[in-house]
Amino acid sequence: MGNKEWTQLWLGYKNVSNDNKTVSCEVVGFNKDSQVIKSALCELKSGLKGILSDEVVDNAGSYDIALTIKKVDAIAKEGFKLESDTSSVSILASDDNGALYGAFELLRQLSCGKKLSEVNVEKTPSNPLRMMNHWDNMDGSIERGYSGQSFFFENKEIVVDERTRDYARFMASVGINGVVINNVNVKDAATYLITDRYFDKVKELSEVFADYGIKTYLSLNFAAPIELGGLEVCDPLDEKVIGWWKEKAKEVFGKLPHLGGFLVKADSEGRPGPFTYGRTQADGANMLGDVVAPYGGIIIWRCFVYNCTQDWRDYKTDRARAGYDYFKDFDGAYHDNVILQIKNGPMDFQIREPISPLIGGLTKTNQMLEVQIAQEYTGHQIDLCYLMPMFKEVLGFKTYCQKENDTVADVVSGRAFGNKLAGMAAVINTGNDKNWTGNYLAAANLYGFGRLSFDTELSSEEIAREWIRLTFALEKVDEDKLTDMLLRSREIYEKYTSPLGIGWMVTPHDHYGPSVDGYEYSRWGTYHRADHLGIGVDRSDKGTGYAQQYYKENAEKYNDPEKCPEELLLFFHHIPYTWKLKTGKTLIQHIYDSHFEGEAEAEQLFETWKSLEGKVPSEVFENVSHRFELQIYNAKEWRDQVNSYFYRKSGISDQKGRKIY
Ligand code: GCV
Secondary structure, three states, rough: OOOOOOOOOEEEEEEEEOOOOOEEEEEEEEOOHHHHHHHHHHHHHHHHHHHHHOEEEEEOOOEEEEEEEOOOOOOOOOOOOEOOOOOEEHHHHHHHHHHHHHHHHHHHHHHOOOOHHHOEEEEOOOEEEEEOOEEOOOOOOOOOOOOOOOOOOOOOOEEOOHHHHHHHHHHHHOOEEEEEOOOOOHHHHHHHHOOOHHHHHHHHHHHHHOOOOOOOEEEEEOOOOOOOOOOOOOOOOOHHHHHHHHHHHHHHHEEEEEEEEEEEEEOOOOOOOHHOOOOOOHHHHHHHHHHHHHHOOOOEOOOOOOOOOOOOOOOOHHHHHHHHHHHHHHHOOOOOOEEEEOOOOOOOOOOOOOEEEEEEEOOOOOOOEEEEOOOOOOOOOOOOOOOOHHHHHHHHOOOOOOOOOEEHHHHHHOOOOOOOOOOOEEEEOOOEEEOOOOOOOHHHHHHHHHHHHHHOOOOOOHHHHHHHHHHOOOHHHHHHHHHHHHHHHHHHHHHOOOOOOOOOOOOOOOOOOOOOOOOOOOOOOOOOOOOEEEEEOOOOOOOOOHHHOOHHHHHHHHHHOOOOHHHHHHHHHHHEOOEEEOOEEHHHHHHHHHHHHHHHHHHHHHHHOOOOOOEEEEEEEHHHHHHHHHHHHHHHHHHHHHHHHHHHOOOOOHHHHHHOO
């Protein structure tokens, strides 16, 4: 059986006071038998005991602090209000989840050093759906997993144990309310998750989640009618197929009362889908939406649909265009319980991409944002890459979909178009490693995504500081150092990897380390088009026309190399090496400089980390130090391979005369 040891991540509840007070706890208006309320109480008991070294007792005769969890209908769904003074604190909410989130907020604020009387806050979640997507396979492997094996699956069986409960606690503590347990590439045993073979165990797992207000979701195999039902087709408009799914939905929701619905990857990277039968993505999504509707289920349909058998000689086909081209025409046709899940960029989780034009491009369709905290293209949880700065940029991007100031955050929260189904999902970075995320510091992304999906107004720095305070016991000066390391890490990674939004110069398949031409002559639609004169993909109106998929304000900006934000210049334009950037540097000089700088800054990160020796637990120190050694090796490879490649292509020397091979 998997790893039996695991850390408490940010729920370690370290003592911050020596008051030894007694807390009396009363529940008013809520059903005391509710499992979620019980979870809140249980967490408060253990948390307050840890933080204040006190005892929480139900309705104690004499006590120092009166804690009340009270139902107040006026508070928004899943929201809460904390009211306190020196000797009392009330958690007010209108539903169980709100009460649970209020409890975690109280514990978080006290752990971060606030006094009881300072804990006065009201919060409503920014997004209705706040989800984690596991790419866990039933054999225990994890697609794009960098922290061990799955803790849900082992040898085609489902594991439910104390770790499952701790996982649910961690997720609820940052506001996650939905978890997809299996990989979107549904094959083999995973196809059978919707059959008798697994119902009992999925139910058991979903009950643990439900105790923490989390709904369980399953990824579906679109070809299940063939593979499980023995039908000849899985055509979404075929009556037999529809009938099969109807029966299946009845059975599944009958057996799994805590199921929220299904996530579907169809017609993508070899997965089956409606295109085989000449049907549209809307036909597929709506058919499934209709069969789960009677049970209150939802269908989350991914928009990661593109031609993955492209000829690299073909300059017309542009993978970046695909999502918009396939989905935009059916805007308004998707049924009410269908939600389209859209990756943040039009390609695939590169360190820098423009925001997908489909987000906000769709105006009559439920939509949610998909990001990836599993560091597939961002350093495999070896290299430090705190992703909140990227996610903040995504959320803050002005789409111009309606009003001038409408951002991605407005669209995916449902605010812009009044959608009830809306939200954010992350491809998760966990595994059964003792520390859950491989690199101890990668837990900042796990924590951060949850916090950000609950409150998109939080800054990257606020989230980083909270995580550090909850995880480590550092002096302010060291907290500042670690915060700074996290905040700079994404930019540093970007500098030593692929320049100005071009992406993809990674080792094929594995996606760690450089291989400048690794994807250049492949079928995946991921080209940089470098020649002896310049580099970049022309996606303007003279090229693939991708820039025109945006609303006018953005389209005009991206279309013109003079106006295009420089960090995305090579994503949108083929630019000569001699092109002058705003800094006055030529493009080629920028490539050299940023790669030398990025590598040097990675070394600085390690030096700063070394100064924290003895201040973080030695196991943490060793774990992260080892990864920094690997990161520096990686950064050197990137620097030297990319610089040599462009020196050899362009024949232009580095003005500073540094070593290029
Ligand atoms: C789950 C990328 C990854 C695949 C992943 C796919 C997806 O292509 O490399 O591993 O498959 O994205 O998001 O479906």
